[in-house]
Amino acid sequence: MISSVSDETLNQIAMILGGEEGVGIINVIKDVEEITVEELAEVTGIQINEVRKILYRFYNHSLVTSRRFRDKETGWFIFQWRLQPELVEAFVNGMKQKILRKLKSRLEYELNHEFYHCGNNTCPRITFEEAMDTVFNCPHCGEPLKPVNNDLYVDFLERKIGEIEGELSG
Ligand SMILES: [Zn+2]
Known part of the structure; x- marks a missing residue:
């Protein structure tokens, strides 16, 4: 049916x-x-x-x-x-549009920020602006912060956005 x-x-x-x-x-x-x-x-x-x-x-x-x-x-x-x-x-497409908007704003955020991390799994990533506030020490554990490369995540987001756009136009 x-x-x-x-x-x-x-x-x-x-x-x-x-x-x-x-x-x-x-x-x-x-x-x-x-x-x-x-x-x-x-x-x-x-x-x-x-x-x-x-x-x-x-x-x-x-x-x-x-x-x-x-x-x-x-x-x-x-x-x-x-x-x-x-x-x-229509419901499925509506959900996809919503996901697409979220992914796009996520991508924009990733592209517009530099990220830092202390290396501890339990601590979150910190943006450059936040890292400045603590003189590049983790605000959670105090360990020194190191720059984080988000290329893989950006790649993933771009691929996912392409996929969904393809599904919506196809
Ligand atoms: Zn930490």
Whole structure:
């Protein structure tokens, strides 16, 4: 049913929004035309209230949509739920845009600063400006600070940005 989004991506989104139970629910929904909360609860073994809660979380992020009709026997409204693949894709792209913005501002930060470190794993990197304040001694442990080469990290960021830009334009 889904052509635009991979199962892996779908599972990741379901995990973020609904945890393990969210993944269980999305895996059932993606393979059926339409399904009710009661049927979902039965198939997944998840409590009806919990299924409903997760479905509404998915619904608020436009991953699923529902159609309502009246049960002929009881006269009650029944909701049928289904996946919205186009909107799942929009959600994924939205997340990628957000990550892209973060990576770009990270890259800018890395390119615009010089970094120093004392060599202790438990101490953070210090910027040149911060290192000036402590006369190039680590503000955490007091050890002398040495310049840090961030070329590899910059390379990594540039590669990652290229990758995501490629995915978004492709
Ligand atoms: Zn230190």
